[in-house]
Amino acid sequence: MKQVITLKVNGDSYSLAVEPSRSLNEVLREDLNLTGTKLGCGDGDCGACTVLVNGRSVSSCLTLAVSVDGKDITTVEGLASGEDLHPIQEAFIEHGAIQCGFCSAGMEMSALNLLNQNPEPTDEEIRQAISGNLCRCTGYYKIVDAIGAAAKKMNTKKTKKN
Amino acid sequence: MQEFSVVGTNVTRTHVRDKAVGVAQYTDDIKLPGMLHGRTLRSPYPHARILSIDTSKAKALKGVKCVITSEDIPKVKFGNWRLFPETQDEYVLAVDKVRFIGDEVAAVAAIDRDIAQEALSLIKVEYEQLPASFNIETSIAEGAPIIHDPYPNNISIHRRVKHGDLEKALAESYYVREDVFTVHSIYPAYMEPCSAVANVDYDGRITLWTSTQTPYIVQCLLASTLGMRENDVRVIKPHLGGGFGAKMELRKWDFCAAFMAKKTGKPVKFTLDRVEDFEVGRRRHPMKLYSKIGFTKNGMLTAKDLQIYLDGGAYNAMGPTATFLCGNYGLMLYRYPAYRFHGQHVYTNKPPASAIRGFGSPQSTFCTESQMNIAAEEMGIDPIDLRLKNAVREGDVIPELSKIGSCGFAECLEKVAKMSNFREKRKHPVKGRGVGIGCYSFISGGVFNWFDTQYPFTATEVRVFADGTAHVLSMASDIGQGSDTVIPQILAEELGLRMEDIRVTTADTAMTPQADLGSWGSRVTLMAGNATIDAARKIKEILFGAVMAHFNFNVIHDLECKGGRIYSKGRPDKVLTFGEAVAVAQKFNRGEPIVVRGSYTPRGKGLVTPAFSFGAQVAEVEVDKKTGIVDLKKMYTAHDCGTLIHPQSVEGQLDGSIQMSVGYALSEQFVEKDGKTLNTTFLDYKMPGALDMCESEHTCVITYEKEGPMGAKEAGEGLTSPTAPAIADAVYDATGYRCKDLPITPEKVLKNKKKF
Numbered sequence: 013m014k015q016v017i018t019l020k021v022n023g024d025s026y027s028l029a030v031e032p033s034r035s036l037n038e039v040l041r042e043d044l045n046l047t048g049t050k051l052g053c054g055d056g057d058c059g060a061c062t063v064l065v066n067g068r069s070v071s072s073c074l075t076l077a078v079s080v081d082g083k084d085i086t087t088v089e090g091l092a093s094g095e096d097l098h099p100i101q102e103a104f105i106e107h108g109a110i111q112c113g114f115c116s117a118g119m120e121m122s123a124l125n126l127l128n129q130n131p132e133p134t135d136e137e138i139r140q141a142i143s144g145n146l147c148r149c150t151g152y153y154k155i156v157d158a159i160g161a162a163a164k165k166m167n168t169k170k171t172k173k174n
Numbered sequence: 175m176q177e178f179s180v181v182g183t184n185v186t187r188t189h190v191r192d193k194a195v196g197v198a199q200y201t202d203d204i205k206l207p208g209m210l211h212g213r214t215l216r217s218p219y220p221h222a223r224i225l226s227i228d229t230s231k232a233k234a235l236k237g238v239k240c241v242i243t244s245e246d247i248p249k250v251k252f253g254n255w256r257l258f259p260e261t262q263d264e265y266v267l268a269v270d271k272v273r274f275i276g277d278e279v280a281a282v283a284a285i286d287r288d289i290a291q292e293a294l295s296l297i298k299v300e301y302e303q304l305p306a307s308f309n310i311e312t313s314i315a316e317g318a319p320i321i322h323d324p325y326p327n328n329i330s331i332h333r334r335v336k337h338g339d340l341e342k343a344l345a346e347s348y349y350v351r352e353d354v355f356t357v358h359s360i361y362p363a364y365m366e367p368c369s370a371v372a373n374v375d376y377d378g379r380i381t382l383w384t385s386t387q388t389p390y391i392v393q394c395l396l397a398s399t400l401g402m403r404e405n406d407v408r409v410i411k412p413h414l415g416g417g418f419g420a421k422m423e424l425r426k427w428d429f430c431a432a433f434m435a436k437k438t439g440k441p442v443k444f445t446l447d448r449v450e451d452f453e454v455g456r457r458r459h460p461m462k463l464y465s466k467i468g469f470t471k472n473g474m475l476t477a478k479d480l481q482i483y484l485d486g487g488a489y490n491a492m493g494p495t496a497t498f499l500c501g502n503y504g505l506m507l508y509r510y511p512a513y514r515f516h517g518q519h520v521y522t523n524k525p526p527a528s529a530i531r532g533f534g535s536p537q538s539t540f541c542t543e544s545q546m547n548i549a550a551e552e553m554g555i556d557p558i559d560l561r562l563k564n565a566v567r568e569g570d571v572i573p574e575l576s577k578i579g580s581c582g583f584a585e586c587l588e589k590v591a592k593m594s595n596f597r598e599k600r601k602h603p604v605k606g607r608g609v610g611i612g613c614y615s616f617i618s619g620g621v622f623n624w625f626d627t628q629y630p631f632t633a634t635e636v637r638v639f640a641d642g643t644a645h646v647l648s649m650a651s652d653i654g655q656g657s658d659t660v661i662p663q664i665l666a667e668e669l670g671l672r673m674e675d676i677r678v679t680t681a682d683t684a685m686t687p688q689a690d691l692g693s694w695g696s697r698v699t700l701m702a703g704n705a706t707i708d709a710a711r712k713i714k715e716i717l718f719g720a721v722m723a724h725f726n727f728n729v730i731h732d733l734e735c736k737g738g739r740i741y742s743k744g745r746p747d748k749v750l751t752f753g754e755a756v757a758v759a760q761k762f763n764r765g766e767p768i769v770v771r772g773s774y775t776p777r778g779k780g781l782v783t784p785a786f787s788f789g790a791q792v793a794e795v796e797v798d799k800k801t802g803i804v805d806l807k808k809m810y811t812a813h814d815c816g817t818l819i820h821p822q823s824v825e826g827q828l829d830g831s832i833q834m835s836v837g838y839a840l841s842e843q844f845v846e847k848d849g850k851t852l853n854t855t856f857l858d859y860k861m862p863g864a865l866d867m868c869e870s871e872h873t874c875v876i877t878y879e880k881e882g883p884m885g886a887k888e889a890g891e892g893l894t895s896p897t898a899p900a901i902a903d904a905v906y907d908a909t910g911y912r913c914k915d916l917p918i919t920p921e922k923v924l925k926n927k928k929k930f
Contacts, residue, residue, distance in 0.1 A: 047203035048196020050415070052365050053448040057856035060365055088196035101194040105186060108822040111830065112654025113193030114200065114365035114415025139864040146856060148363050148416050149654050151829035152864040154822075 017081035021046065022090030030077045037061045037072035040087060048088040048117050052146070059145030062118035062125075063087045069125035071144075088117035091124070099169065100124055103162035104155070111149035119145050123159045131167055135160065180666040181884050184822040185673045188658040189413070198413040201369035201385045206441035209371070210239055212430055213290040214444070215280040215297050216454070217272035220523035220849030221306035221319060224270060224279070224299060231296040232282060237289040240434045240442075241297070243280045244269045247433055250399045254391060254423055255494050257626040261330065263322055264489045266399055266429045272301070273321055273488035274523050275850050276454040281430040283442045306523035308849050310462050310483045313520045321488065321521040330490055331519035333497045335505075337573035338512025343477035347468030351549050355463040356915040357537045359485075360834075360842045361452060362530050363861050366415020368455060369445040372431035376439075380432050381408045381684075384425075387417040387651050388692025391625060393683040395424035396432055407432070411681035417653040418834070419529035420456035422694045423491060452854035456528035457844070459496055460485040463541040465504075473555045475564045477512035480504045482538065484527070486519045491528035493519045495624065495695075499617075500534030502782050503895075504542060505572060506615035507583070508564040513573075523849050529694055531831070532894035535616060536838060540916065543612040543899035548912065556600075557611055557903075558591045561790075566615070576780035580887070582814030582875035583615065583788035589812035589873055594792035603907070606797055606930070607807075610903025613790040616892025617783035618882065619697025621776040629689030630773035632697075634705040636665065637769045638713055640760065642738060642753030644669060645677040646709075649690035650702040652680060655890070656823040657698045663819055664703045664883050668710035670736040671752060687771060696888035699819060700785055701774050703883025709772025716768055720759035721750055776881075784881045787888040789813030793900035797908045799930045802920035804840055804905055811872035813893060817885035818874060827890025828872055835897030837862050843917050 014029040021044060030039055040046045040063070049072055052060030056071040063072045064086040091098035100123050103109070110116045119142060126133055126141035133141065138159045139152070147155065192198035229241045244267040253262035268279050280297050284290035305319040312318055313328040320326050344350055370384040380402070386392050386409070393409040400407070414421070427444035435442045446455070462483045468476040482500050486493040501515035532539075550557035566572075568581040590611070591597060599609045619631075635647040646665050652658035662676035680686055690702065718733040721740050727733075731742040741749035750758065759768055776784040792810040797803070809832055818824050841860035845852040853859045878885035902913040910928025 041203075042205070045205070046196075047199070050200070050366070051202070052367070053856055055448065055855050055857065058365065058448075092195045097191070097194065101191075104194050105190050108184070108187075108826050110187070110190050110193050111656070111823075111826055112365065112414060112416040113190075113198055114654075116193050117196050120194070139867075143863050143865045146363075146365065146861060146863060147830075148365055148418065148834065148861070149830045150826055151831075151833035151870070152867050153829045153870065154826055156864065 015078050017078055019080065019085055020083065021085045022087060032076065032078050034077050035073050036075040036077045036080055039077040040072060046087050046089050050114055050117055052114065059122060060115050060118040062121040062145065064121060064125060067128060069122055088120055091120060099165035100162040103158040103165060107154050107158035107161055109150060109155040109158035115145060115147040119147065119155055123162060127163055127166060132163060176884060178667055178884065180663050180673060181819050182817065182821065184820060185659065185663060187656055188662065188678055200366055200413045200415055201371060201383050202445045204371045204383055204412065206371065206373055209441040209443055210283040210285060210438060211287040211290050212281055212283045212427065212434060212442050212444040213287065213294055214278050214427065214430065215294045217268065217275060217277040217279055219272060219301055219303055220275050221304040222272050222301040223304060224268060224272065225302055226300045227280060228298040229280060232293040235289065235293050235296060237285040238282060238293045239285065239438045239440065240283040241280065241293065242430065242434065243267055248399065248401045252395045252399050252424055253490055254492060255490065255624045257624045260324065261490050261494055266426050274525050276525055277488065278426045281434065283434040283438060306849055308522055308524060310485050310520050313522050321523060325521065328521040329518045330486065330521060331494045331497045333501055333517040335501045335513065335515040335575070338477065340477050340479055340512040340514045343512035344466065344468045344479065347476045348471040349469045349553055350466065351545060352466040353545055353548065353914060355541045355544065357461050357540055358843050358916055359457045359460045359527060360530065360838050361457055361844065361859060362418040362420040362455065364416030364418055364420065367446045367448055367451045368421065368425060368427065370428045370431045371441060371443045372435040373441040374435045374439065379406045379408065380436065381410065382428060382432050383410045383412050384428050385414050385421055386411050387422045387653050387694055389651060389681045389683050390649050390688055390690055391422065391692060392424050392428055396428055399424070399429050400432060408684040411651050414651065414653045418531040419533060419694055422529055422692055449854040452859065453851050454525055456491060456530065457525060458530035459493065459527040459537065461537040463537065465541050465545055467545055467549065469549060469553065473553055473560050473563050475508055475510055478504065478510045480515045482517045484517065484519045485522055487522055487524040487526035489526040490519065491526040493527060496529065496534040498622065500538040502575065503535045503538040506786060507542060507566060507613055509566060509570065531834060531891055533695060535614065535892060535895040536835065536898060539614050539895035540899050543896060544902055544914065547611065547899065547903045556597060558587050558596060561587055561613060576782040579785050579881055580816060580877040580879040581786065581788060582877045585875045586788055586790040586812040586814055589875060590790040590792050590810050593812065593871060593873065594794065594810035596792050606799060606908055607795065608904040608907030609792055609794050610900045610907055611790065611792050612896030612900035612903065614892045614895035616787045616888050617695055618700040618785040618787060618888040619783060620695050621779050621783060622781060625691055627689065627691065631775040632690040632701040632705045633687035633771055633773040634702060634709045635687050635769065635771050636709040636713055637767060638756050640753045640757040642751060643675045643677065644671060645679065646706060647679045647686045648702050649686045649688065650680055650698045651693040653693050655693065655827060656820060657693060657702065659823065660699055660819045661702055661706050664706045665710055667884065668707055669713065671738060689773065696891040699886050700882050703886060704774035705772045707772065707883050708774060709770050712770040712772060713768065716759050717755045720762050721755050723762065724750065724758050785879045785887040787815050787892050789893060789896060791896040791900045793897065793904040795901065795904040795908055797905060797923060802923035804918060804923065806836060806868040806901065808869040808871065812875055814875040814877050815889035816877055816879035816882050816887040819886050824889045828893055829870065831890050831893035832870055832897060833862050833867060835894045839898035839901040839916065840918055
């Protein structure tokens with residue numbers, strides 16, 4: 013029996029009737045057409061489906077949609093504002109952190125989760141933060157560089173605002 | 175050396191913004207109105223005869239729109255080696271027999287995935303189990319179960335290479351070394367599971383979006399299995415989430431999606447779940463390698479006798495090419511006065527192995543390089559010196575096979591020795607620590623036409639416009655490696671335009687030139703790059719003629735295309751912008767658009783490749799005495815890929831290659847029992863994560879390859895080869911355990927360590 017839930021995704025509210033067995037990943041990709049969030053394994057092992065729920069990262073493939081009723085969800089589509097990319101996205105592009113791009117959304121969300129909590133992470137802390145996100149193209153080197161560079165960009169922005 | 179303005183710079187990669195913001199569309203992101211979802215019923219047995227299949231209950235399930243077995247579809251065998259039809263050994267759905275756990279038996283399309291899945295459980299298949307074989311030894315043994323009737327000894331391919339008098343050379347050798355190596359399979363672990371979406375129009379034509387590296391091959395083989403004409407099938411590669419060689423064939427879900435779309439009149443999507451992908455996705459060949467090498471007293475190689483058995487699994491897939499290639503890799507690094515190779519592709523009742531990054535090289539090179547390290551130690555020669563004595567050099571001829579063009583191998587060896595301080599570290603050993611070395615040589619595309627295409631090996635279409643822009647169309651497939659960036663870079667360079675002036679369309683068989691066998695064997699930069707230059711030169715011929723006539727230049731003037739302008743070198747004041755020149759040229763031709771086609775086919779390049787790349791790698795490890803765990807401290811790499819078209823992408827390829835090869839050497843393997851793959855999740859399949867990666871330092875030895883576009887050749891694939899032998903050598907240096915059967919697990923280290 014379907015349940016009616018409200019999801020606030022990237023600032024927009026959606027009322028949806030969903031089966032209790034449906035994952036947040038299915039609802040985002042299939043019902044809301046937010047296909048930027050990928051499904052890499054369905055087991056919570058690869059991190060490609062990472063999104064933020066109330067500011068903290070989760071595997072959307074393991075999260076039931078009904079369990080996040082009323083919560084704030086941020087997906088990769090919520091990072092850029094119009095043509096202005098998020099500093100994390102800019103850094104991923106500049107540092108060659110994106111090759112095939114399939115892990116990128118999840119990587120970026122894990123990076124955001126990290127930088128929200130730790131604005132000046134060390135390389136080791138970055139590696140720890142993306143240890144649940146698998147990538148087969150980059151060996152992670154340029155991703156680690158990009159996240160470090162994004163941290164600097166975000167801190168500079170903050171300083172400017174202050 | 176040429177001077178470049180676009181080539182050699184890190185321009186922003188094509189489509190990278192789309193990927194960063196999440197709008198880049200991959201196959202599974204496609205959703206069409208009325209789309210059905212497909213699932214596949216797979217064999218639970220490694221080898222069995224199918225006695226009967228009853229689909230009636232599945233067909234009756236509400237929401238099920240189509241159920242097919244081999245009885246419903248054309249019984250056509252397929253495979254990539256069209257030149258030799260006897261190698262085409264797969265049916266889309268099993269006819270009479272299944273040959274591995276996961277072999278496709280039936281397919282269902284339903285209004286949602288769950289219903290399709292439920293329908294599978296309602297299909298009743300009656301099997302008679304047959305004896306099965308799970309390794310090379312049991313498959314080639316007397317009385318082994320016959321997996322394919324035409325091959326009673328289970329060997330489907332023989333490949334032989336021979337030059338020189340091997341027996342004599344070995345007999346006269348001062349030192350002869352004979353070893354047996356065993357290497358295992360790995361999962362390619364592309365992050366995007368395989369996926370296909372088919373749509374059919376009411377004129378009967380099919381469009382298939384599929385996660386493939388080879389849209390043209392899929393188009394041809396899909397047409398032949400459907401009994402349709404090639405031009406009635408359109409194959410489009412959307413963004414691809416990695417392939418690593420495993421996505422270069424027609425796969426059965428491609429066919430099932432297309433066939434059921436035609437039957438139901440609705441779009442049909444198949445996306446494999448990860449467990450399924452682990453079970454039936456293409457994987458690397460396990461091999462057993464017997465190698466005998468001889469040396470003179472002063473360390474010059476005299477001969478090599480190499481025998482390789484490839485564990486191909488249940489079907490040929492790209493095994494024939496792997497059999498061919500691993501024999502070539504056996505002689506691409508060093509000078510062998512005599513060489514003999516015999517490769518045999520063996521059927522087993524396991525998932526088919528195929529082309530996984532390196533394509534026979536990681537296995538063959540593990541053997542070559544491990545044996546060089548063993549020989550160096552036994553002969554008391556520094557392993558780098560031994561290599562330098564025997565290294566191939568520019569201009570070397572590999573008898574009857576090929577000729578080496580640009581070659582930075584010796585320089586790579588010197589550089590990596592210096593970077594890693596290899597010789598010093600060997601002289602002053604530290605307990606529990608070790609350094610080791612491995613090298614590689616790789617192809618920049620193959621030259622053998624097993625697909626039997628009547629087209630050139632690759633072709634590029636270029637259109638230019640009066641607004642100063644150009645549009646390049648190519649079947650080359652960007653699978654993450656960056657060909658959608660490299661091709662326009664080469665075009666921009668040749669036409670004197672900027673990246674933002676070039677539109678690129680690739681990998682759509684209805685739009686982009688046929689020919690081009692896709693992205694594999696590191697063929698794209700060299701082949702599609704050369705075709706792009708060919709097209710650009712044709713464009714320049716047209717534009718230069720128009721500009722000459724427009725300014726009424728004396729015919730002796732030499733024109734140039736640079737900075738978006740076309741002018742005479744002798745009269746730089748007489749200038750047209752690129753767009754103006756296009757407009758003039760078009761008017762000369764009464765309005766006809768300017769469209770040209772360039773192509774490339776390697777001719778007279780022997781039987782291996784048009785260009786060889788090289789590299790050397792040193793691994794530094796620390797081994798834990800109590801646990802046997804190998805802690806990889808650092809990898810040092812020096813490689814020669816000719817001109818770097820996009821340096822950042824070359825680095826990225828190298829980085830990724832190290833990750834894949836560290837996994838191959840230390841942690842990745844399939845756990846199998848009676849033909850069943852037991853570790854089918856990323857939790858159980860130990861692929862290196864961010865915390866598992868070591869420090870890495872690398873440098874490029876710059877050469878200029880005459881056969882390559884603007885001097886470029888292969889990058890990033892050959893590098894999957896030296897890592898495992900380098901790590902194995904470092905582990906030996908640290909522990910006294912010489913690994914000859916990958917992977918190097920802690921158990922093996924503890925059991926075999928001699929030092930400590």
